[in-house]
Amino acid sequence: MTQPTTISQLITNPSCMDDYDPNSMPVAKARQFIKQFLSPVMETEHLSIRESLGRVLAADILSPSNVPNYDNSAMDGYAFNADDINLEKSTALKVIGTAFAGKAFDGEVKPDECVRIMTGGMMPRGTDTVIVQERVTLTGDQINFSEAPKRKMNVRYAGEDLQQGQMVLGTGHMIRAADLGLIASLGIGKVSVYRKLKVAFFSTGDELASVGEPLNTGQVYDSNRYTLYGMLSRLGVEIIDLGAIADDAELLESTLLKAAEQADVVITSGGVSVGEADYMKLLLAKHGQVVFWKIAMKPGRPLAYGKVQGSKIKAAHYFGLPGNPVAVMVTFYQFVREAMLMLMGQASPAPLPIFNVVCTENIKKQTGRTEYQRGILFTDTDGVWKVKPTGAQGSAILSSMSLANCFIVLNESIGNLEAGTIVQVQVLDGIV
Numbered sequence: 001m002t003q004p005t006t007i008s009q010l011i012t013n014p015s016c017m018d019d020y021d022p023n024s025m026p027v028a029k030a031r032q033f034i035k036q037f038l039s040p041v042m043e044t045e046h047l048s049i050r051e052s053l054g055r056v057l058a059a060d061i062l063s064p065s066n067v068p069n070y071d072n073s074a075m076d077g078y079a080f081n082a083d084d085i086n087l088e089k090s091t092a093l094k095v096i097g098t099a100f101a102g103k104a105f106d107g108e109v110k111p112d113e114c115v116r117i118m119t120g121g122m123m124p125r126g127t128d129t130v131i132v133q134e135r136v137t138l139t140g141d142q143i144n145f146s147e148a149p150k151r152k153m154n155v156r157y158a159g160e161d162l163q164q165g166q167m168v169l170g171t172g173h174m175i176r177a178a179d180l181g182l183i184a185s186l187g188i189g190k191v192s193v194y195r196k197l198k199v200a201f202f203s204t205g206d207e208l209a210s211v212g213e214p215l216n217t218g219q220v221y222d223s224n225r226y227t228l229y230g231m232l233s234r235l236g237v238e239i240i241d242l243g244a245i246a247d248d249a250e251l252l253e254s255t256l257l258k259a260a261e262q263a264d265v266v267i268t269s270g271g272v273s274v275g276e277a278d279y280m281k282l283l284l285a286k287h288g289q290v291v292f293w294k295i296a297m298k299p300g301r302p303l304a305y306g307k308v309q310g311s312k313i314k315a316a317h318y319f320g321l322p323g324n325p326v327a328v329m330v331t332f333y334q335f336v337r338e339a340m341l342m343l344m345g346q347a348s349p350a351p352l353p354i355f356n357v358v359c360t361e362n363i364k365k366q367t368g369r370t371e372y373q374r375g376i377l378f379t380d381t382d383g384v385w386k387v388k389p390t391g392a393q394g395s396a397i398l399s400s401m402s403l404a405n406c407f408i409v410l411n412e413s414i415g416n417l418e419a420g421t422i423v424q425v426q427v428l429d430g431i432v
């Protein structure tokens, strides 16, 4: 297969790819096509550690020193030299002082001597081993023990976590809670990250009413802008909400251009399926290069991807998501999320993990398309994690997404399934 190198090749010359069918585009292939056109933001900024949470590193972080910085005790006990261990009889050592964390014992420890040491305390000169306090008997200023620890036991060595000059976090890494602490542990106060990605979005449809307005006959409240707001917020991008726009060519055009001018990415929902008043398609053809796919998936069959020219010099990536509320979320997680992470500066974002679990109910499924059914992972009476579908799986039933804690991912070859079958799930909840 010849890979298209431009979006216009995808639109105008599908024949350059043997197995390219825009009307039945497998999920994985669409994802692959999108990937090759993504150019990440380049501008960087210097932020304090806390501000960098959720941002993507624009430069490697190297360790300026060894971590830990000095040999120290991993336990409360006594530090001594392992050469003093007497294998024939009980070892007896004289306690000559104390080493606290942050307050070192300054002297030299000679043969047959030891130092009381606290966790984190610096290993005194002349010692290499720590015996925990519970293993010794203390009589006056002397300790005795018969069970000898191995040399170097209970000691944390300088550089055992990180060596000076070692790469700690690489360019493209998204900073999470542990990283904030890790960076702080190096004494580094500011980091270089890519600027926030700007994402503009709007809903399309004559039938949409906005929250706070009365609902007239034939109208539905615009919910997509709210789910999109939530999903984009979790990704840590800058959000530009351009509202719900009626199916009106002029309004749609001005909003689309405003979006492409202001943002790196434009997302719309609705108006990209067959049979729609074709305004969006015409506008996207006029102002950009956009491919329209029918993805072999459910929910989320129609999907548009490309670039929109906001001005002569400013183009934005464009994602045209379906209108149905569940389809918006599914296509976001299956296509947009990964693309956003790449645009934010992650070279190869980790895919959402997939696990195999037993499904406790029958599943209805058509072959030939990937289905993302909404599921609930739960601990069964036998203590094992299993999954069951949330119930009705219509693309408009948004309550199924609220109920769900996972997608049950059923690939193209799978048909109806009996209860007890092992299925793949993608977990929606994360702890970091």
Ligand code: AMP
Pocket: 203, 204, 205, 207, 208, 220, 221, 222, 223, 224, 225, 269, 270, 271, 272, 273, 276, 322, 323, 324, 325
């Ligand atoms: P469309 O893709 O525009 O044909 O829309 C498909 C279905 O999704 C229709 O039933 C729409 O009413 C519904 N829909 C479209 N946009 C929204 C929205 N922003 N909020 C809730 N439902 C929507």
Ligand code: MG
Pocket: 204, 205, 206, 270, 271, 276, 323
């Ligand atoms: Mg519509």
